[in-house]
Amino acid sequence: MAVNLDITQSYVLQSIAEKIKPETMFFSDRYFTTGNTDIFTTDSVLVEYKRAGQRKMAHFVPERGGAIPVERDGYEMSEFRPAYIAESRSLTVDELSKRGFGEPLITGSTPAQRAIRLLAEDLTELELRTRRRIEWMCAQVMMNNSITMQEYIDINTPGEVKHIQFFDDKSEHNYNPQYLWNSANGNIIGDVYAMCEMLSDRGMVPTDLLIGSDVADVFYKNEEIRVMLDKNLAINFGSMNERIVMPGISEIGSFNFRGHILRVIVVSNKYEDETGKTQSYFPKDAAMVTFPKCGRVAYGAVTLMPYGSDNFQTIAKSRVTKLFIDNPKNTREIQLYSRPIAMPRVYTPYIFAKKVIG
Secondary structure, three states: OOOOOOOOOHHHHHHHHHOOOOOOOOHHHHOEEOOHHHEOOOOOEEEEEEOOOOOOOOOOOOOOOOOOOOOOOOEEEEEEOOOOEEEEEEEEHHHHOOOOOOOOOOOOOOHHHHHHHHHHHHHHHHHHHHHHHHHHHHHHHHHHOEEEEEEEEEOOEEEEEEEEEOOOOOOOOEOOOOOOOOOOOOOHHHHHHHHHHHHHOOOOOOOEEEEEHHHHHHHHHOHHHHHHHHOHHHHOOEEEEEEEEEOOEEEEEEEEEOOEEEEEEEEOOEEEOOOOOEEEOOOOOOEEEEOOOOEEEEEOOEEEOOOOOOOOEEEOOOOEEEEEEEOOOOEEEEEEEEOEEEEEOEOOOOEEEOOOOO
16 A cells, blocks of 8 residues: 655654665764764753863771762863754756656656655755765864854855864864974884873773875885884784775774774865865874764754744754745755764863874
8 A cells, every 4th residue: 555655744854864874974973973862952052071081099088087078070061052054955847857867768757756756865965965064073173172163144155153172271182293204203103102192191092093195105105114014923013904994984904002002094085165175074194093982973953943834843853854845936945954063072082193294
């Protein structure tokens, strides 16, 4: 028996949107997670993170002395109203009359069937654009320990700039090598070890070394690493096991940096910015030490007026869909909304070297 779905109903659109599974992203899927407590019922979210690596010990007290009060130190909490993501895709009668990509020339779809297919395609495209923006936000957090978000009134008019940082006066996530890695005195193993120790001092265990595409060439050719690999049976330094993880992401292998076992991952994935230029999520000449699930993405609620309703509704979801229909112009528009904000789980769970080669 055929089942007729009314796509003008918000719950139907929401269900379709939530079933869309676009390709996996790198930063947002590996290093940031979203749990039930990260979806807020207001348009503002609670930004909170702990300072890991606290080393204070408990006090000795006299038997009749009572307990000594302990303050809640090393905890940061604030409220932030995330920037709004809202994009739409329209469908006109002229577009419905065209044969779709891959559609048979003679036995093509009817306009009604084509409308349903285009709805799913449009939602997928809007979801991909939103995921790329969230991927960018996650990469920005890990590289800058902050995010600067430029809002747009329309496609050509910049609006308000929103900024959030996860430190007070100066961030402690940066590392500057004494010598560039492609110089005569470059010390890749020593620098990576020092970066790992910065996280260890904060009570964290690094597992990943991220390097840009140009740094990968230097890593391959580094004489010290090649010598260590030749002596691998004696010291268990690591092994080359190259593989493509996803488009723009490859893994060289696992290496032992003086006790810190790290997966070396080459990051060269790209996106298109607001001006139409292709940009890299991660610099070609940079390196970073971190570990999976070091951050989280929280979402503020979205308030809108659903199709066919006279009242506003506040919806607490990571994505919110809306259908707009202009009957006189025979036009339908699908809209996708989101209020994401990426943040670290603990204070600076990443060490970033902005420039390691010249």
